[in-house]
Structure formats: C-alpha cells, structure tokens
Amino acid sequence: MQISDKAEEILEHLWIMIREMGEETVGMKELKTDRDAPEIQELLLLKYIDVFSDSVTLREEGVGEAESAIRRHRLAERLMVDVFDLDRGRMEENACLFEHLLRKDVEESICTLLGHPEFCPHNRPIPAGMCCRNSVKTARNIVTSLSDVSKGTKGRVAYLHTRDNKKLQKLMTMGILPGVTIEVMQTFPSYVFRLGHAQIAVDKEMAGDIFMRLGR
Ligand SMILES: [Zn+2]
Ligand SMILES: [Zn+2]
Numbered sequence: 370m371q372i373s374d375k376a377e378e379i380l381e382h383l384w385i386m387i388r389e390m391g392e393e394t395v396g397m398k399e400l401k402t403d404r405d406a407p408e409i410q411e412l413l414l415l416k417y418i419d420v421f422s423d424s425v426t427l428r429e430e431g432v433g434e435a436e437s438a439i440r441r442h443r444l445a446e447r448l449m450v451d452v453f454d455l456d457r458g459r460m461e462e463n464a465c466l467f468e469h470l471l472r473k474d475v476e477e478s479i480c481t482l483l484g485h486p487e488f489c490p491h492n493r494p495i496p497a498g499m500c501c502r503n504s505v506k507t508a509r510n511i512v513t514s515l516s517d518v519s520k521g522t523k524g525r526v527a528y529l530h531t532r533d534n535k536k537l538q539k540l541m542t543m544g545i546l547p548g549v550t551i552e553v554m555q556t557f558p559s560y561v562f563r564l565g566h567a568q569i570a571v572d573k574e575m576a577g578d579i580f581m582r583l584g585r
Contacts, residue, residue: 383395
C-alpha cells in the first residue's frame with residue numbers, strides 16, 4: 370500500500386529519533402504535526418504508530434515501512450552525490466523530490482547501480498534491501514551516452530549526467546529515471562526514443578546527458 374508523502378516523512382523522523390537516537394517517543398511539536406492531522410490519522414489507522422497525549426511512538430508494525438522510506442531517502446542522496454555530482458545544498462533539495470519518485474521498482478536498480486552503498490553522504494547507514502542481500506556479482510554491462518548509440522539500440526537508463534540543475538529536473542520529470550527501459554527510434558535530426566510506453570524527443574545535447582546500459 371502506498372502511504373502519503375507526509376506520513377512517510379513522519380515515519381522517517383520517528384525512525385531516526387527512536388531507532389538511531391535512542392529516544393522512546395517523539396513530541397508532536399517536533400514532528401510539526403498534531404493529533405488531528407490527516408497523516409497522523411493515516412498512520413494510526415495502519416497501526417504504524419501509537420499516540421499518548423502529545424507524544425508519538427513507532428510500533429513494530431511501522432518499522433518495515435519506516436526503514437524502507439529511510440533507505441529510499443539515503444539512496445536518493447547517494448545518487449545525487451555519486452551520479453549527478455551535486456553539491457550538498459542541491460543534494461538536499463533534489464533528494465527530497467527524488468525519494469518520492471524512487472518507488473520500489475527502480476529502487477533496486479539504483480542500489481545496484483550505486484554498488485549497494487552502506488552509508489549515505491552524511492555517513493548514516495542505509496538499511497539493506499533484497500538486492501544487497503542477494504547481491505550476486507553480475508558482470509557490468511556497457512554504459513554509453515544516448516548520443517553515441519544507433520537507431521534500434523535497446524537498454525535501460527543507467528544515470529543522468531548534467532551539472533545543470535534545471536536540465537536534471539526536466540529530464541527527471543519527463544520520466545527519464547535510472548532503471549527505465551529505453552529504445553532508440555531515431556537519431557537524426559533529433560533523438561527520438563521509446564521510454565516505457567511513451568515516446569520522447571530530445572536534441573543531441575540533451576541526449577548526451579542520458580546514459581544507458583545496453584541490453585535487456
Ligand atoms: Zn543522509
Ligand atoms: Zn542493494
């Protein structure tokens with residue numbers, strides 16, 4: 370089940386304070402919410418949290434979902450620094466946007482692409498996923514820029530490489546995300562490719578920012 374972004378943020382905050390900092394409960398004030406807020410009602414209904422007067426605690430039932438949200442957040446941070454080469458400020462800004470886009474289907478491809486990292490750029494541990502546990506050393510496929518491939522080439526988006534934040538966000542909102550399948554339909558005069566079920570056209574410069582892993 371998909372929980373709301375706000376509920377997910379509350380879970381992350383609770384997990385950090387309780388599991389990492391050793392607190393037992395966290396105050397509503399610190400969570401910047403209150404008992405009647407929809408995100409608190411949502412989490413109570415799922416039995417992920419308990420509320421005692423104005424403090425909140427994480428129930429065993431909520432730990433899995435909280436851990437998975439933390440994992441996506443910290444993987445998103447790693448991705449921003451390692452692949453997109455962003456500085457701290459831009460990393461924070463984009464990681465928050467990206468973590469909600471980083472759903473289960475792309476999460477494992479990204480973790481694998483990053484080499485199953487154990488720590489985020491703040492040096493906090495990234496909870497391991499299935500992919501890390503079964504990480505079989507698979508041979509790395511060839512990664513190449515979209516502007517260098519010929520018509521008919523198929524593969525998956527490996528990463529985006531641009532120092533321009535606006536361009537990066539534009540590519541991301543077009544759905545060009547690591548792990549998504551891609552097939553090149555045309556390379557001149559513009560680059561046209563099939564991305565999942567959509568067809569997208571970009572100029573050569575933008576195609577040069579998209580890197581794909583060939584095959585499958
Ligand atoms: Zn971090
Ligand atoms: Zn992994």
